[in-house]
Amino acid sequence: ARVLSAHSEKTLYLLLVRMKNxxxxxxxxxxxxxxxxxxxxxxxxxxxxxxxxxxxNLLRQQSAExxxxxxxxxxxxxxxxxxxxxxxxxxxxLLGELSPHITDQDLYLAHLIF
Numbered sequence: 001a002r003v004l005s006a007h008s009e010k011t012l013y014l015l016l017v018r019m020k021n022x023x024x025x026x027x028x029x030x031x032x033x034x035x036x037x038x039x040x041x042x043x044x045x046x047x048x049x050x051x052x053x054x055x056x057n058l059l060r061q062q063s064a065e066x067x068x069x070x071x072x073x074x075x076x077x078x079x080x081x082x083x084x085x086x087x088x089x090x091x092x093x094l095l096g097e098l099s100p101h102i103t104d105q106d107l108y109l110a111h112l113i114f
Contacts, residue, residue: 012046033072056098
């Protein structure tokens with residue numbers, strides 16, 4: 001676990017950059033989700049806020065698969081048990097940015113929240 005934690009922050013920032021690239025965003029979303037849900041105690045706090053913002057941006061994509069993985073990544077980042085809490089000032093802003101992107105067509109994503 002110590003070896004992982006020594007390189008985790010650098011790796012998480014790299015994944016955040018990959019989330020912004022059209023070619024690598026889907027794989028990066030899946031990787032962030034797996035890391036955040038992992039039983040290995042890796043904190044995702046260093047990318048949580050920026051990762052959530054990027055995932056919100058990805059909800060605008062036409063691809064249903066990208067939107068689904070963005071919702072999965074957001075849920076995993078928010079529920080990660082090994083990270084410090086989200087900054088209370090950024091949550092209302094995040095929800096404000098998120099709400100315009102959710103339509104009736106996205107109701108199939110609702111089961112991912114729980």
